[in-house]
Amino acid sequence: MFAVTIDQRGSRRxxxxxxxxxxxxxxxxxxxxxxxxxxxxxxxxxxxERTVGDEVQAVLEDAGLVVEIVSWVLRHGGWSVGIGAGRVDEPLPPNARAASGPAFVLAREAVEAAKSRQRVVPLAVRGAHHQAGLDAESVLTLVAATAARRSAAGWEAIDALEAAGPDVRQEDVAAAMGVSQQAVSQRLRTALYDESRTAARAAAHLLVSAQG
Incomplete structure (x- = not known):
């Protein structure tokens, strides 16, 4: 299981x-x-749901979904993200706030580590399998850092492509955007879109391993 904790940065401001x-x-x-x-x-x-203060938490079992959510949160900024990969105490209560187990302890350690000002990306992963957790963190950090360098035009092409669905052709996306197919292709290459997707899948696999 994965406990995902997201804490607001700069809440006083x-x-x-x-x-x-x-x-x-x-x-x-x-x-x-x-x-x-x-x-x-x-x-x-x-x-x-809100747990304490300016913090929210959820329990997920799909590593791919964890990567999607974490990447989305980091893209929009203003939050520190901690992922704990490990066992949760069963039976789970109706909400994450009342749940317990190693995954939650690891998530707490992770989100506190994510708040470090020395981090380029406010993200940390802690796993029952320690090294796999650190490896997942490294790959996710690379994915998020790459995304942070994308231009508005790059994000426009990516958002249009993903909103259109998995089977859409670049030609159709280009027509909807009012640009050439070559322009869409160039934006995606510059944004390292395919490379980031491959890295995101690798991060998901590492998160699975981090559960121990």
């Missing part, structure tokens, strides 16, 4: 942004928030 984060998560992944009125998405065991 910016005020409480947790409600905005929960709304945005629910819009992006309907059912991912604990009090959602729709069914949880596959891979979500307990939805995101």
């Amino acid at each position: 910016d005020g409480d942004r947790v409600p905005d984060l929960l709304r945005a998560l629910e819009e992006r992944w309907p059912g991912i928030v604990a009090d959602s009125t729709v069914a949880r998405p596959s891979g979500c065991v307990r939805g995101f």
Whole structure:
């Protein structure tokens, strides 16, 4: 299992942004928030909810979903993210806030480490398999750092491509954007889109191994 803890950065300066984060998560992944009125998405065991202060937490079992959510949160900025990979105490209570187990202890260690000002990306992973957790952290950090360097044009092409679905052709995306197919292809190459997707899959595999 994966306990994912997300803590707001600079809350004294910016005020409480947790409600905005929960709304945005629910819009992006309907059912991912604990009090959602729709069914949880596959891979979500307990939805995101506020735990203490300016922090939210969820329990997930799909490493790919963990990578998607963490990458999305880091892209939008303002949050420290900790991932704990390991066992959770069974039976799980109805919400993440009341749950316990090694994964939650690891997530706490991870989010505290993620707050270090020495980190280029405010992310940390701690796993029952220690080295696999650190390896997952390294790959996820590379993915997030690459994403942070993308231009607005690069993100426009990526967002349009992903919104259109897995079977869409670049020609169709280009037509919808009003640019040439070559322009879309160039934007994706410059953004290292294919390379980042490959790295994200590797990170997911490492997270699975980090569970021990």
